[in-house]
Structure formats: C-alpha cells, structure tokens
Amino acid sequence: MKQCQLAIPSIIHAGQGCIEKIAEIIDKEQAENILLFTDKGVRGAGLCDSVEKICAKVSYKVIDDLTAEPAVGDIERVIAEVGKARIDLIIGVGGGSVMDASKLASIIVGADYTLKDLLKNSNIAKKYIKTVMVPTTCGTGSEATCNAIVAIPEQESKQGIVNNCMIPDYVILDVNMIAKLPPKIIAATGVDALAHVVECFTSKKATALSDTYAKEGACKIFHNIRKAYDDADDTEAKSEMMIGAFYGGVAITGSGTTAVHALSYPLGGKYHIAHGVSNAILFAHVMAFNKDACIDRLAQLCDAVYPELSSKSADEKADYIIGEIAGIVKDTSIPVSLKEFGVKDNDLDFLVNAGSQQTRLLVNNCKELSLDDIRYIYKQVM
Known part of the structure; x- marks a missing residue:
C-alpha cells in the first residue's frame, strides 16, 4: 500500500x-x-x-x-x-x-x-x-x-x-x-453526495483510506436516496443518507472530486444553477466518458454496493453503476438539460473555457480532458 x-x-x-x-x-x-x-x-x-x-x-x-x-x-x-x-x-x-x-x-x-x-x-x-x-x-x-x-x-x-x-x-x-427536508432538496444534495463518493473512488488521488469511506458512503447513498426521496417519514433512510454524505466529505479530504465538479462550477457561477443540480446534470455523462479509463474501479464499486452482481463482467458492472446514476437522477425528477436553465448553444465557448480552468479538480480525473472533450460533455447536456 x-x-x-x-x-x-x-x-x-x-x-x-x-x-x-x-x-x-x-x-x-x-x-x-x-x-x-x-x-x-x-x-x-x-x-x-x-x-x-x-x-x-x-x-x-x-x-x-x-x-x-x-x-x-x-x-x-x-x-x-x-x-x-x-x-x-x-x-x-x-x-x-x-x-x-x-x-x-x-x-x-x-x-x-x-x-x-x-x-x-x-x-x-x-x-x-x-x-x-x-x-x-x-x-x-x-x-x-x-x-x-x-x-x-x-x-x-x-x-x-x-x-x-x-x-x-x-x-x-x-x-x-x-426530517422535513423537501424531496427536491433531498434529491439535489443526495446526488451531490453520490457524486462525491463515486468521483473520489475513481480519482487519480484515491487511496486505501479514502476508498474505505467512499465505498461505504456509496452503499448508503445508492440504497437509500430513492427511499428518502419517496417517503418523507423514512427516518432510517434519511439517517443513512446523512452518514453517507459525511463519509463522502471524508473521502473528498483524502482523495478529491474530479471532472463532474470541475465542469459544474461555471454552471453555478454564471447561471446560478444549484450545485447539486448542476452536478446531477453532468454526473452520468462524465462517468460514461471516463468509463474506459476507470472501468476496473467502477466494477470494484459495483462489487461493494451490489455484491449480487459479482458474476457480471467488469464492463457490465461499470455500465450498471453509470445506469444507476442516471436512473437516480431520473427517479428524483432532477432536470437533465441545461436548456431548462436558459443555457444556449452560443454559451458553449464560455463553458469550455471556464470549465477547463478548474485544474484543481481536473488533475484528479482519471482521464485527461482536452478542450474538445469538455465541449463534447457539455453538448451532451444542452
């Protein structure tokens, strides 16, 4: 180690x-x-x-x-x-x-x-x-x-x-x-926490220590976010989400988030899209883009969260995690397009330039992103 x-x-x-x-x-x-x-x-x-x-x-x-x-x-x-x-x-x-x-x-x-x-x-x-x-x-x-x-x-x-x-x-x-948090806020902040644990686990700076918190946080959030969103009285699910979010914070300190957070910053800074929502819009698309560079890590995460899928191939496990991310965003009614926030096609140049400047986080990403790569990701959510 x-x-x-x-x-x-x-x-x-x-x-x-x-x-x-x-x-x-x-x-x-x-x-x-x-x-x-x-x-x-x-x-x-x-x-x-x-x-x-x-x-x-x-x-x-x-x-x-x-x-x-x-x-x-x-x-x-x-x-x-x-x-x-x-x-x-x-x-x-x-x-x-x-x-x-x-x-x-x-x-x-x-x-x-x-x-x-x-x-x-x-x-x-x-x-x-x-x-x-x-x-x-x-x-x-x-x-x-x-x-x-x-x-x-x-x-x-x-x-x-x-x-x-x-x-x-x-x-x-x-x-x-x-206890009385609106479902909309549970969704946005919960997906933000999910991004923390998945990004930290696939970060270049991931360590044995940060992995422990990222995996346990992922288990809690993947299995409880829908429950907490759907049932206002499910105190146990909300407790698990709260602990999972804390574990995600610990993982950040030991590892660091990656391109999801990096590319979301301009969305909050210019268009004032809530942080959790901007992460949610980008999340599955960034992980799909990164997949070929972190397929083994995504498969390991799948083994930790969904051990019943252990017989699947690494490729299938990685796809399952990415699919679950997209499914959670859909099931919690988070917007999936920047068009809903007034972002226009001619804003792409600003987004690409501003996103590329978030080097503190981009250096953690398992895959180096060119300006064309960043443009491609943003276009997926336009």
Missing part, C-alpha cells in the same frame, strides 16, 4: 437528538462568545431554535443573511461585520454554503490576511476559532472537508479554498435536522 493520510473532524456526534450535544461542546470549550452562521430558510423552519436556546446561556451573534453559494463580497461583508469582536466558537447550521462560510470565518476572523489572499494562496491559512458543523441537508459533506467554495462574480465561476485547518472540530449529525 502506498503512503497516504486522512484528516477528519476530531469529534463526531451522530444519532437522533444529538443536537443537544452542543451544550456539552460549549462547556468543554468554555465558550462565552459564539458566532452562529445559518440562513433565513433554515432559521425560519425552526431548525436553529434548539441551538439558539442553548447559545442563549452565553453571548451569541447570528449571521443569517448570506446568499446561497456566497460570493467573495458576501464573506468579506460578514468578516467586516464581526470586526474585532471576541469569538470563542463558531457554529454553522445549514447547507454547504453556510458551513463553508463558517469555516472561512474560523480562519479569517483575527487573521492578518484576507479572503483574497487565501484565493491566491490557501497555504497561508491558520485556524483561529474552533468550529461546530450541523448539516441540514444530506449531501454537501462540507461538515467533513477542508474545503470552502466561493463564487467569483467577475469570472462567473467558483473557486475552492483548501487547507486542512478548515476541517471542523465538531460535527453534529442529527436526522431531526433533515
């Missing part, structure tokens, strides 16, 4: 009702001043009520006005708003955007560098404030990763800031936080 490493959150609490563990965390960290990140939708749904009740025993400030998939300016505004206030603990309650903003605040508040400095060189980052992540979807995996994604409006794309100091200190995986 080649040398590898894996960084994961220090303490993970999982199980129905474990949100109450936040009180213990505050006591343990002797936190007197808390910065709570969320959004108006999450707060309006009452998902922050229990957290705010716990935080009310000390001093806390709520940031709930971040835009979805926040841009550089949004993060800079929040940092300026916090100013030089003393913050002992940051809690993020929400989806990927909320948690990414929380993680960025933990390395910028009190620092002598700026967000724009980090966009140029993320290696300079240091953690100044401990973090607690509470996901309210079953897909982004941000609660486990060392990544934070920000939109760059002037480039009409997104960029990832990556540094292990952003790995959260505490994670709360409480199924009550996704």
Whole structure:
C-alpha cells in the first residue's frame, strides 16, 4: 500500500437528538462568545431554535443573511461585520454554503490576511476559532472537508479554498435536522453526495483510506436516496443518507472530486444553477466518458454496493453503476438539460473555457480532458 493520510473532524456526534450535544461542546470549550452562521430558510423552519436556546446561556451573534453559494463580497461583508469582536466558537447550521462560510470565518476572523489572499494562496491559512458543523441537508459533506467554495462574480465561476485547518472540530449529525427536508432538496444534495463518493473512488488521488469511506458512503447513498426521496417519514433512510454524505466529505479530504465538479462550477457561477443540480446534470455523462479509463474501479464499486452482481463482467458492472446514476437522477425528477436553465448553444465557448480552468479538480480525473472533450460533455447536456 502506498503512503497516504486522512484528516477528519476530531469529534463526531451522530444519532437522533444529538443536537443537544452542543451544550456539552460549549462547556468543554468554555465558550462565552459564539458566532452562529445559518440562513433565513433554515432559521425560519425552526431548525436553529434548539441551538439558539442553548447559545442563549452565553453571548451569541447570528449571521443569517448570506446568499446561497456566497460570493467573495458576501464573506468579506460578514468578516467586516464581526470586526474585532471576541469569538470563542463558531457554529454553522445549514447547507454547504453556510458551513463553508463558517469555516472561512474560523480562519479569517483575527487573521492578518484576507479572503483574497487565501484565493491566491490557501497555504497561508491558520485556524483561529474552533468550529461546530450541523448539516441540514444530506449531501454537501462540507461538515467533513477542508474545503470552502466561493463564487467569483467577475469570472462567473467558483473557486475552492483548501487547507486542512478548515476541517471542523465538531460535527453534529442529527436526522431531526433533515426530517422535513423537501424531496427536491433531498434529491439535489443526495446526488451531490453520490457524486462525491463515486468521483473520489475513481480519482487519480484515491487511496486505501479514502476508498474505505467512499465505498461505504456509496452503499448508503445508492440504497437509500430513492427511499428518502419517496417517503418523507423514512427516518432510517434519511439517517443513512446523512452518514453517507459525511463519509463522502471524508473521502473528498483524502482523495478529491474530479471532472463532474470541475465542469459544474461555471454552471453555478454564471447561471446560478444549484450545485447539486448542476452536478446531477453532468454526473452520468462524465462517468460514461471516463468509463474506459476507470472501468476496473467502477466494477470494484459495483462489487461493494451490489455484491449480487459479482458474476457480471467488469464492463457490465461499470455500465450498471453509470445506469444507476442516471436512473437516480431520473427517479428524483432532477432536470437533465441545461436548456431548462436558459443555457444556449452560443454559451458553449464560455463553458469550455471556464470549465477547463478548474485544474484543481481536473488533475484528479482519471482521464485527461482536452478542450474538445469538455465541449463534447457539455453538448451532451444542452
């Protein structure tokens, strides 16, 4: 086995009702001043009520006005708003955007560098404030990763800031936080999580450690996403999705996503297509394009998820995984064409150019993509 490493959150609490563990965390960290990140939708749904009740025993400030998939300016505004206030603990309650903003605040508040400095060189980052992540979807995996994604409006794309100091200190995986999640959000975030585990398993940077989490996450998500989408009362399926999404985040930290995520960034940056949806539109097409370069890996994944197909050939197993990806997108009613979002044929040049610049992720892809290859993939979803 080649040398590898894996960084994961220090303490993970999982199980129905474990949100109450936040009180213990505050006591343990002797936190007197808390910065709570969320959004108006999450707060309006009452998902922050229990957290705010716990935080009310000390001093806390709520940031709930971040835009979805926040841009550089949004993060800079929040940092300026916090100013030089003393913050002992940051809690993020929400989806990927909320948690990414929380993680960025933990390395910028009190620092002598700026967000724009980090966009140029993320290696300079240091953690100044401990973090607690509470996901309210079953897909982004941000609660486990060392990544934070920000939109760059002037480039009409997104960029990832990556540094292990952003790995959260505490994670709360409480199924009550996704119990009333709309099927549409379960679908989009769930397919995002599925992309994480499949991409990480087929990544050039996959390791024995990341593979363990990617395979187990794939088992949980492939077998439960339809159940969680179809039955609002299936708490067990939602719990499995939440754990699977967390495993996907761990796999990202050890391996890395590939061309699916790389080519989805311009779709979010320019057309504001939700991250999970843009991944879903591209997912099966990218894996089909990659198939000849990762057929053995897809077959291994099929063996882990669907052992009943062990007698099939590697080619058949790879096709089955790709077919299941496409089937899940169809069964959860996620759009499959960019036309539905106003993307036109004459936008192709922009997409190809912007997608090709996502080299941080494209270098992980098992197959090198030329500009013509990228154009081909985008045309499949026009």
